Amino acid sequence: MKNAFEIKNPDFELSPLTGMTKQHYIELAIYLLERAFKNVDSIHTPLSFPTVPGKSYPQPNAPDWRYRSAEFEALERTFTLAGPLIHVNPEITINNIKLRDYYKLQIYNAFTPGHPNSLPLPEDLPDSNYQFICEFGGLFKTLLLMPETIWTQYSEKEKEEMVECISKWAHHRTTQNNWRIFNIITLSFLKKYGYEIDDGLLKSHLLWVASYHSGDGWYLEQTYNYYSISLFIVYTTIWNRTFGDEHYPEIASIIEKSAQKLMESLTSFFGRDGYINMWSRSICYRTWVSGAFPVAFMLKKQSLLDAGWARRLCSGSLLQFVTKEEFYYNDIPSLGFYGQKEYMIQNYSCAASPFLMFLPFICLSLPDDSPFWTAKENDGTWEKLGNDSKRTVLESPGLVLVNHGKTGTSEIIPGKVYYDDPNYSKLAYNTHFPWEDHNPNGGTSMEYSFRSQDPRDVRGDDINFYLTGLTVQNDSDKNQKYTISQNMLFNGVRKNVLYRQAIMRRPPNNGVGYIIDLAEITIPGGVIRADRSRLAFEYELILGHFGLPHLNGEKAIVNQFGNGTKKVITASIKGRQIALITYNGWDKIDNLVHNNRNAEAGTSTVIYAYKKRLQKNPPMELMISAMLHKTDNSEWTEEELSPIKDIEIMDITSEFSPLGAQITLSNGEKYKIDFKDIDGKKTC
Template sequence: MDNYPVMFDEKGWVNMWGRSGLYRNEVTSAFTGNYFLKNHRANPGLARRISSGALLQFLGRDDILWERVPVLGFYRPFLPMIQSYSCAESPLWMGKAFLCLLLPEEHPFWRAKEENGLWTAMKPGETKETVLAGPGLHFSNHKDNGTTELRTGKVVRAVSDEGGMCCYGKLAYSSKYPWEAFTGAGCESQMYLIAEKGGEILCRPNALLWSAEKDGALYRRCLFDYECGKELHWMHAIDLADLSVPEGIVRADRIRLKPCRGGVRITLGSYGFPDMGNVQIRELARGNARAVVLKGKDSQGREKQMAMTAYGMWEKLCLTYSRETNADAERSMIISASCSRKKLYGYEPFVLVSQVITRESFEDFTEEELFPVEAIKYTDPQNCGGYGPVRLELRDGRKVTIDYGKTEGNLQI
C-alpha cells in the first residue's frame, strides 16, 4: 500500500486506465481491504481523503446516472469502453467503494485527521515520479496542475483489439483527460500511427515493451502490427524515451521503419480535449518549433487548457475533430503532429521531439513552458540521430542524454 496512493491525483481522482473503467471508484476499496489484514499499512487520513475525492469525481456529476442507476461508461454513457462481458449490472461494482462502512465508528479511517500525502509536501514546479518495474507502471504526480499521469508497458493486444489498445496501450494516461477512443481519422490520441501507401495501409501500435527509467528518462519500445511469429525487421518500431516536466511530458522518440516502398506518414496525437463549442485555439512558433494551445471548458464547466509542441523532424501540427470518442464530452478535439518519409533507404532525421502539457485554469502558458527544449544535440556526424545518444538541453537548466542503446537486452513484455 506504500505506492497505491500515487495512482490518484491531488483531488483523489481515478485515472481512466485498464479494462475496468465501468467500476470507476471501486478501486478505493483496496484501502478498506487492507484494514482487514493483520498487518495493515494504509494511511487512514490519506485513505479517507482519496476515497472521498474519488466518490465526488463521479457522484458529483449528473450524467453518471440514468433513472438513478450508474450508466455504462466512465462518466456519461460511453460505448467504446464497453466490453464483451459488460452488462447492466457492471457499474454496481462501484458499491465496493462503500466497504469502508463495515469499519467500526472508532476506526482510524473515520477518526484520523484527513491529509493529502505527497501533494502537501511537494513544492511548486515539482513532479513526484514512482516507477513500478514489475507491472511496468510509471506514475508522475504534477504539483502545478494536480494531475497524475501514467505511462505503462508490457502490453500486447491483437491488432483488431481497439478497446484493448485504448485501455492499456496508449503512451500516457491522465487523471484529468480520460482516454480518447479511435477516431478513424488517421491520427489518434496519445498514440503513434504509421500510414503506408498514401494511407491505404494503417499500422497500429499493438505492443508496448518496457525497459527502464534511467537518468530521468523512461525507455520503452512501441511495435506496430506486432505478431509473435514476425521478425522485428518486418514491422515498424519506435524507441520511446520520455521525461516529465512540471505539467506534462516531453518525448524524444526514435523511429525504426521497416522497408516500405511509397513512403510513410507518421502521426502522434495529444490527449482528447472536450469541445463544448467555445474552444479558443492559439498557434505559436519559436525557431523550428511550433505549438498549438487549446483553451476551453469541460462538460461540467471547469476551465481546461492543453498545449502540444513539436520540434524539428515534425512537419506540422493540426486539429482533428471527433464525436462520441471522448468519455467526458460528446464532441472533442485532438492536436496531432505529423511528418512523412519518402525515401526507401535514405538517412533522414530519426528523432521525434514533442511535448504535451495541461493546466486546469485559463492562466496562459509562458513561452518557456510551451518551448522547454533549448537545444537538441546529436552524436552522429549527419546530425540525424539514427544512431548514438541524443542530448536534450532544457530551458530549466536540465541536460538529459537519451541513449536508446540502453534498452537493448532489457525489453520486457
C-alpha cells in the same frame, strides 16, 4: 433540484477537503439504492434494470440463462451497497422495503432449485465458464466479511436448500486467472460454515493465483490492470482475514506481503482531489480500486497509509462520479465513464455491472474508531510537492506513475502491453484528461498512429519479408486506416529517462522495421519526448495529445504559432489546457475534431504532430517534442512554452549507440538520450 448526489451538512472539521464522513457514506449508499429500487414494488419483486441497447448483454434473442445472469448480477452487485448498509443498520429500509428481508428472500430464491427465479445449475448448460461464478465470488466476499447481514438469518433447512446450487457453481469450471478468486471465495465460504468441498481443488486454485504474483504487489491478469488491485488485493485480503489466515497461512502470507507492498504506491494512482484514472478494461467499474483504501486498515500492519489521506482519496474518487447528473442512466450508474458511452464498454457488461464500482463501501465494515474514520483529511505528499512532479517506477508490471504537483493530476504510463487496445496501449493516461477511443482516420489521442505508404500495402499485396519473392494478399482498404501500437515494451529507467518501445506491426511479418523507441523526461505538468523512429518503409505518422471534450457544445480554442524549427499548438476548454511543442523530426502540427471518441462529450478536439516519409528506405529520425497540460484558465507563458533550452543530436553517442541526444532543459538540467542496447532490455 440537482438530479445527482449532494452532500448535506458536510463536516469540514474532520474532512476539510471533501466534507465526507461515515454518515455521508451511509447517505450516499442510501441515495444510490433509492434510485436502483425505483422499480421494485415489494419484497417479492426481483431487482432488474432496463437492458441497454448496444453491445452489452443480454442481446436480443439471447438464451434465457443470459437474462437470468443479468438479473443475478443486479441482485449481487447492488448488495455491494446493501450489505454494508445492513451491517451498520439491520433495520434499514429503501422505498419502504426492509433491505435485509429483501436480499435474504431474493438470494434464497436464486439459490433454491425449482424456484421461478432460481439460477440454472452448471449441468443445465453447455460446459463452459459463466458470469454466474463471478457474482458468486462477489456475494460471498461480502458475506465472508459481514455474514450477519443475511447468512445467519437463514434457518439450517434454508441453508441446506441453497448449498446444492452454491456448491455446484463453486466447483465448476473457471477461467485461467482472476476468476479463480471467485471459486476460492465461494469454496472457502462453504468450508467455513461446515459444508463439504473439494479441498484439493481449493488449494489448486490458491496456488494458481499465488503464481501470478509478479512483484511490486501486482499480479498478472491478461496484461496488468486494475484487476490486480481490486480482485487480487481487495478480495483476497478479505479472504485472508476471514478464512485464509486460519486454513492456509502460508498462502495468506503471500497475499498479505503483496498487499502491503501495493500500499507503497497505491496513492500515486490518484489525482490530488482523488480522481481515478480511466485506464484498462472494465472502466465502468471506475472506483472499485478505491476499495483498497479501507482494505489497508484490514491488513496486519495498519499504518501503511495515512488514514486521513486514504479517506480523502476514497471520498474524492466517489464524488468524481456520483455528483454528476450525466453519470446516471435509467437512474443507475451508466455504462461508460462519466456518462453512457457505448464505445467504452465490453460485451460482458450489463446494465447492473457498474455497481461493482461501489466496492469501497466495505469501509462501512470498519469500526467507528478505525483511523479510516477518525483521522482528519489531508492531501498527503501533495502538500509538499509544490510545482514539482513525482515519478514512481513499478518495474514488475512495467508501470510508471507520475503525480504532477503543478496541475494536481496523476498519470499512468504503461510499459507492458500485449495488444492494440486504447484501454491499455496509450502513451499515457491522465486522471483529468480521460482517454479517447482510437480514430482509424488519424489523430488518436495520446498515441502514435501509423499508416503504411509502402506501395505493396497500398496495392493490397505484400512481398514476404523473408525474400522468397512470394506475395501475400492483404486488405488494401484496411491499410488505408491508421493503426496504433500493437505492443508496448518496457525497457527501464536509466539516468532518469524512461525508455519504452512501441511496436507498430507484430512479428512475423514486420521483421524489426516497425519500431518506435520511446524516451521520456518527466517535467512539471508534462513530458519531453525524444523518440527514435525505426520505420523501414514509406509511412505516415501522427502523435496525438490528450483529447479535449466540447462541453456544453463549446469547442476548444486552438492557437498555433512557431519560431524557426520550434512549432507550438495549444488548445483550451474551461479549466483545462494542453500544449504540443515540436522541435525535431515532424513536418507540421495541426488539430482535428473527433466524433464519438471522448469519455465526456460526443465531440472533442485533438492537437497533433504529423510527418510523412516516402523514401523507399526512410532514415531513422529523432522526434523531439514537449507535451504539456494545465488545469486552470491562465494564459500560457513564454517560460512554460519553452521547456527546452538546447538540443544536441548525435549520430553516435558516447556509449556508441546510433542517434541519441543531449537535451538541456530551461532550468539547466541535462538529460542524455541513449538507446544503447534497447532491444536487449525489452520486457513485456
